[in-house]
Amino acid sequence: MNEKYLSERIAKLRTMKKVSARDMSLSIGQNENYINHIENGKSMPSMQVFFYICEYFNISPKEFFDEERSNPTLIKAVINDLNTLDEKQIINIHELIKGLKK
Numbered sequence: 684m685n686e687k688y689l690s691e692r693i694a695k696l697r698t699m700k701k702v703s704a705r706d707m708s709l710s711i712g713q714n715e716n717y718i719n720h721i722e723n724g725k726s727m728p729s730m731q732v733f734f735y736i737c738e739y740f741n742i743s744p745k746e747f748f749d750e751e752r753s754n755p756t757l758i759k760a761v762i763n764d765l766n767t768l769d770e771k772q773i774i775n776i777h778e779l780i781k782g783l784k785k
Contacts, residue, residue, distance in 0.1 A: 686724060686727060687724070689721070689727065689728075690721050690722045690723070690724055691722075692747060692748075693718065693721055693722060693736060694722045695753070696740050696742075696747075696755075696756065697718065697722075699754055699756070699757075700740065700756070704716075704718040704719040704722060705718075705719070707739065710739060711732065711735040711736060711739050712735065713732065740755075740756055741756055741759065742755045742756055742759065746759070
């Protein structure tokens with residue numbers, strides 16, 4: 684992992700969340716240009732702020748660095764929704780997913 688990955692990942696997750704860099708910066712308790720500076724490679728977050736960033740996206744640090752998951756927030760939401768379904772509904776969703784993968 685490098686600085687470029689971190690800045691690109693934050694930008695991608697922020698864009699998917701449809702929030703501006705300014706709004707995100709203020710939401711995590713930083714000055715209005717904080718996220719913009721990270722995304723432009725001008726600075727790196729401290730470990731504490733990195734945890735705030737993960738919390739902001741509602742993902743774990745592991746999910747942040749999981750390159751296989753382009754949208755970990757959405758995947759987590761889908762899993763949470765699946766946990767509310769009964770077994771028959773889950774089987775139907777699973778069959779739908781298998782059909783989509785073909």
